[in-house]
Amino acid sequence: MLCFFTFKFxxxxxxxxxxxxxxxxxxxxCCLETEMILSHQxxxxxxxxxxxxxxxxxxxxxNSEGHFQLKNFDGHCIFFNFTLKTCNIYEFRxxxxxxxxxxxxxxxxxxxxxxxxxxxxxxxxxEKDLKKICKNLKIFLxxxxxxxxx
Numbered sequence: 401m402l403c404f405f406t407f408k409f410x411x412x413x414x415x416x417x418x419x420x421x422x423x424x425x426x427x428x429x430c431c432l433e434t435e436m437i438l439s440h441q442x443x444x445x446x447x448x449x450x451x452x453x454x455x456x457x458x459x460x461x462x463n464s465e466g467h468f469q470l471k472n473f474d475g476h477c478i479f480f481n482f483t484l485k486t487c488n489i490y491e492f493r494x495x496x497x498x499x500x501x502x503x504x505x506x507x508x509x510x511x512x513x514x515x516x517x518x519x520x521x522x523x524x525x526x527e528k529d530l531k532k533i534c535k536n537l538k539i540f541l542x543x544x545x546x547x548x549x550x
Contacts, residue, residue, distance in 0.1 A: 427519065428476070428480060429516060430501065430516065431480035432475060432477075434470055434476070435469065436496050438467075438469065438470055438496075439468075441544060442494040445492045446489055449489070458471075459471050495540055495544070499533065500517070501514045501516075501523055503537075504537055510534075511530070
């Protein structure tokens with residue numbers, strides 16, 4: 401599972417730019433027992449954006465595959481406010497949290513919706529958006545995380 405707030409891309413007709421709209425409320429299921437892999441850019445963004453200075457060791461560990469991964473605390477993402485069901489670093493959350501619930505299935509070798517998310521039907525309903533997000537997700541995996549998508 402990944403991080404809490406997920407967003408749907410909607411097109412701003414005037415500017416033709418993507419902007420995010422929060423369509424997750426009072427859930428947080430994706431923040432429970434998270435396995436979010438972090439890029440160096442994610443880590444630096446979090447460190448540089450939190451008003452109270454923290455070290456990388458506070459929220460990151462290296463997993464068995466050698467990737468940086470977000471720590472859990474009491475069974476949920478270290479930045480998830482379990483009581484309020486909100487993300488404490490929402491404005492600079494990791495890229496994987498932004499893509500979620502769209503993930504890359506390495507066995508099927510394609511982008512899919514994560515079955516752990518109870519509200520996947522609310523996200524990326526336009527086929528064109530799905531293709532664009534999948535392309536960006538693959539680029540993120542290969543360029544920033546150095547994980548081949550096949």
